[in-house]
Amino acid sequence: MLLCTIGGFMVAGGNPISLIHLSEIIVIFGIATGVFVCCAPKSTLIATLQAISHALKGDGPSKTEIEDLLKMLYEIFLIGRRNGLIALDEHVGDPQASSIFSKYPSFLAHADRIEFLTSNMRPLIDGKVKPDQLKSLMAEDIHTKEHEGHRPVDVIHILADSLPGIGICAAVLGIIVTMGVLDQGASAVGAKVSAALTGSFMGVWVAYGFLTPLSSRLHAVHANEIVYFKVLSKAVVGFANGLAPAMAVEIARRAIGSEERPTADELEAMLKEIK
Numbered sequence: 001m002l003l004c005t006i007g008g009f010m011v012a013g014g015n016p017i018s019l020i021h022l023s024e025i026i027v028i029f030g031i032a033t034g035v036f037v038c039c040a041p042k043s044t045l046i047a048t049l050q051a052i053s054h055a056l057k058g059d060g061p062s063k064t065e066i067e068d069l070l071k072m073l074y075e076i077f078l079i080g081r082r083n084g085l086i087a088l089d090e091h092v093g094d095p096q097a098s099s100i101f102s103k104y105p106s107f108l109a110h111a112d113r114i115e116f117l118t119s120n121m122r123p124l125i126d127g128k129v130k131p132d133q134l135k136s137l138m139a140e141d142i143h144t145k146e147h148e149g150h151r152p153v154d155v156i157h158i159l160a161d162s163l164p165g166i167g168i169c170a171a172v173l174g175i176i177v178t179m180g181v182l183d184q185g186a187s188a189v190g191a192k193v194s195a196a197l198t199g200s201f202m203g204v205w206v207a208y209g210f211l212t213p214l215s216s217r218l219h220a221v222h223a224n225e226i227v228y229f230k231v232l233s234k235a236v237v238g239f240a241n242g243l244a245p246a247m248a249v250e251i252a253r254r255a256i257g258s259e260e261r262p263t264a265d266e267l268e269a270m271l272k273e274i275k
Contacts, residue, residue: 001209024199027170028206032163039158040151048152055217060224063260065106066231067270070249070262072104073235074271077245085125092121116141116229117236124240131240138233145229149222153215160211167203171196224257231255246271 006016036045061069079100080088091098095114107113120138123129129137174196181188235252239245253267262270 005205005209018194019198019201021195021198024170024174024195024202027173028163028166028199028202031166031169032159035162035166036155036159040155044151044155047148048155051149051152051218051222052156052214055214055221058221060221061228061260063262066228066256066260067262068104068106069228069232070235070252070267071270071274072100072107073232073239073252074245074249075100075103075274077235077239077248078274080239081245088121089125092118092125112145113228113232116145117232120233120236124236131237131242134240135233135237138237142226142229142233146222146226149225150219153218153222156211156215156218160207160215163203163207163211165203167200167207170199170203174199227255227257227260 009019010016040048076088076091079091091100095101095108095118101108101114120134120141123137124131124134174192178189178192178196181192231252234255235248238248238251243251249271250264250267253261253264256262
């Protein structure tokens with residue numbers, strides 16, 4: 001996009017250097033920084049920066065991570081079915097030392113995934129909740145994650161909506177400066193008007209060329225993360241309600257999007273390897 005913008009400008013006879021005006025940059029990005037800092041609490045701003053970094057590195061859980069989750073859950077459910085729920089206590093109580101969880105680093109690498117599974121399995125193992133109550137508990141957890149994960153998207157939306165107006169403010173300031181040099185001739189006036197128009201261009205360009213696509217990407221990545229937790233939830237709830245391990249995992253498989261979802265035959269082959 002940057003190449004096309006600058007390239008098209010140069011094809012039309014423009015000089016890229018003429019787009020750089022320090023005064024406009026200071027006004028636009030200074031105000032934008034103020035908007036960013038003021039629009040949300042510190043924790044949300046930190047989460048927004050982390051979400052941006054995460055979104056630029058990938059699209060959320062990969063197909064391999066999803067497959068690892070299904071295999072891991074199947075192993076856990078097998079132990080629970082054969083030896084009783086109490087046998088899962090050593091794994092849920094200390095996931096890092098678990099002989100099962102340690103085989104799936106893609107799960108252990110994410111503290112939120114560990115917390116989600118253990119915090120919902122532990123009351124089931126301890127008998128503090130009934131199987132039919134577990135579904136609502138996990139659904140509430142997921143709802144909270146959806147709400148928290150959407151905050152960074154809201155912050156970027158606010159910035160994207162604000163920047164065109166900020167660009168206009170910078171342009172108006174430039175025109176005010178231009179009014180003070182009318183007596184210096186067309187060349188001086190032209191330079192000042194050019195700088196003012198650059199401010200308006202920059203605000204619109206950054207808003208619609210960068211921030212709006214970024215907010216859309218943040219939303220897509222977060223949606224993929226939520227699918228991971230929904231898959232986990234459906235498997236655990238199914239097992240808690242008496243489904244066989246293979247059937248509980250099969251129900252979870254059907255909650256996966258078509259791009260990452262393994263076929264029924266692929267899932268069966270994966271589970272046979274575990275056996």
